[in-house]
Amino acid sequence: MRPIQTPKTYRVKSFGCQMNVYDGDRMAELLAEQGIQPAADGEDADLVVLNTCHIREKAAEKVYSDIGRLKREDGSSPLIAVAGCVAQAEGEEIMARAPTVKMVVGPQAYHRLPEMIRAAADGHRVTDTDMPAETKFDVLPPRRRSGPTAFLTVQEGCDKFCTYCVVPYTRGAEVSRPYADLMDEAKRLIESGAREITLLGQNVNAWSGENGKGQGVGLEGLIRDLAAIPDLARIRYTTSHPNDMSRGLIAAHGEVEKLMPFLHLPVQAGNDRVLKAMNRSHTVESYLHILEHVRAVRPDIALSGDFIVGFPGETDAEFEETLKLVDTVRYAQCFSFKYSPRPGTPAATMENQLPLDVMDERLQRLQAALNRDQLAFNAASLGKTCMVLVERKGKHPGQWLGKSPWLQSVHFEGDAAVGDLVGVEITSAGPNSLGAILRQNCAA
Numbered sequence: 001m002r003p004i005q006t007p008k009t010y011r012v013k014s015f016g017c018q019m020n021v022y023d024g025d026r027m028a029e030l031l032a033e034q035g036i037q038p039a040a041d042g043e044d045a046d047l048v049v050l051n052t053c054h055i056r057e058k059a060a061e062k063v064y065s066d067i068g069r070l071k072r073e074d075g076s077s078p079l080i081a082v083a084g085c086v087a088q089a090e091g092e093e094i095m096a097r098a099p100t101v102k103m104v105v106g107p108q109a110y111h112r113l114p115e116m117i118r119a120a121a122d123g124h125r126v127t128d129t130d131m132p133a134e135t136k137f138d139v140l141p142p143r144r145r146s147g148p149t150a151f152l153t154v155q156e157g158c159d160k161f162c163t164y165c166v167v168p169y170t171r172g173a174e175v176s177r178p179y180a181d182l183m184d185e186a187k188r189l190i191e192s193g194a195r196e197i198t199l200l201g202q203n204v205n206a207w208s209g210e211n212g213k214g215q216g217v218g219l220e221g222l223i224r225d226l227a228a229i230p231d232l233a234r235i236r237y238t239t240s241h242p243n244d245m246s247r248g249l250i251a252a253h254g255e256v257e258k259l260m261p262f263l264h265l266p267v268q269a270g271n272d273r274v275l276k277a278m279n280r281s282h283t284v285e286s287y288l289h290i291l292e293h294v295r296a297v298r299p300d301i302a303l304s305g306d307f308i309v310g311f312p313g314e315t316d317a318e319f320e321e322t323l324k325l326v327d328t329v330r331y332a333q334c335f336s337f338k339y340s341p342r343p344g345t346p347a348a349t350m351e352n353q354l355p356l357d358v359m360d361e362r363l364q365r366l367q368a369a370l371n372r373d374q375l376a377f378n379a380a381s382l383g384k385t386c387m388v389l390v391e392r393k394g395k396h397p398g399q400w401l402g403k404s405p406w407l408q409s410v411h412f413e414g415d416a417a418v419g420d421l422v423g424v425e426i427t428s429a430g431p432n433s434l435g436a437i438l439r440q441n442c443a444a
């Protein structure tokens with residue numbers, strides 16, 4: 001064992017979902033509290049945290065190539081910690097294959113990083129993939145700084161066990177954070193600059209808790225109480241399961257002005273046999289029924305979803321039904337993926353795994369349909385006025401970038417600042433962004 005110097009600088013590299021980005025931010029805050037400074041751009045860090053994602057293929061290979069690339073010209077390496085879902089799923093193997101990795105830490109244990117760093121600095125290699133009874137949220141330092149948009153993890157884990165998905169294994173069982181902790185964290189974020197909060201969870205709409213009056217509430221109760229905080233302008237939530245789309249939550253879309261008109265509700269496939277094999281526990285019809293209700297209370301809602309093509313045994317005719325569903329819904333934007341067998345999940349050992357060329361062809365056709373609808377959704381914004389929350393400067397001098405209520409990226413020029421909520425008129429529409437003219441800045 002060779003002692004290593006205690007790190008003075010760090011870098012956290014996060015991959016994958018927004019929850020991983022949130023975890024990465026919290027790890028950064030934790031390291032900063034230990035007196036470790038963020039490494040400047042382009043500068044070598046003493047400690048590198050690779051915050052990995054395991055949801056689809058090549059995640060593990062990517063981690064090994066990232067580890068290899070961290071090797072310096074003199075052959076030395078920074079202190080490397082592998083965190084996130086690959087760490088949880090393949091921690092032992094990483095330790096065996098990559099001697100430069102000194103720490104492996106799972107998504108529920110990263111609050112223990114400081115002690116792990118001390119052990120690593122003493123020359124030990126440490127793995128912590130526990131799902132401890134104490135929650136990391138009770139140990140992490142309070143949030144101190146925020147940009148205009150912030151994530152807030154309200155719920156973690158998943159009990160749904162879709163047959164293709166690793167999340168129930170890597171993130172563990174569904175757990176809701178307590179209401180009071182969330183209100184506190186939200187207030188701190190708002191005090192430190194957040195004007196928009198996105199509530200996060202693998203199944204965010206399964207969140208439940210007890211409000212300040214001792215009443216049991218669902219996500220809509222939390223949303224309504226957050227909306228009462230004057231300095232908070234916008235609320236979003238992601239990602240949801242159709243079966244947890246309660247009446248109350250749907251009603252909130254029609255009643256809570258600060259709840260943005262955007263709903264990410266993954267369906268995965270457009271055929272009931274495939275949905276059953278995926279263990280989705282909803283049908284195409286029940287899914288469409290939910291969308292109908294949401295559109296009834298909030299007609300301008302932008303819909304989004306996730307799709308998997310080429311699930312084991314999916315026939316051509318079954319895939320055609322996915323295209324039919326897309327034609328029916330007309331999504332504003334979507335994510336779509338080729339099925340990827342995840343070790344340890346039931347679908348990975350199902351018969352009839354489909355060849356890659358079939359999946360490629362299906363994905364291309366699906367994405368062509370989704371792109372068509374995304375462009376059409378954006379084009380329908382032309383000539384409209386809307387509010388944009390300014391998030392950052394654009395590439396060109398004097399240009400600003402922000403988001404419309406429907407989560408479209410909008411760029412415009414004029415007198416504004418990060419964090420302003422400005423009125424704009426949409427003057428151009430592309431597949432991925434909108435151009436606009438500034439009409440009114442309400443920041444003053």
Ligand code: 5AD
Nearest residue numbers: 164165266306307337338339340342
């Ligand atoms: N293969 C392909 N896509 C997957 N997803 C989850 N697991 C897999 C898998 N094994 C997709 C789903 C999910 C999104 C986060 O990732 O569409 O909603």
Ligand code: SF4
Nearest residue numbers: 158160161162165167
């Ligand atoms: Fe995975 Fe299904 Fe849970 Fe989503 S609902 S995290 S796809 S198991």
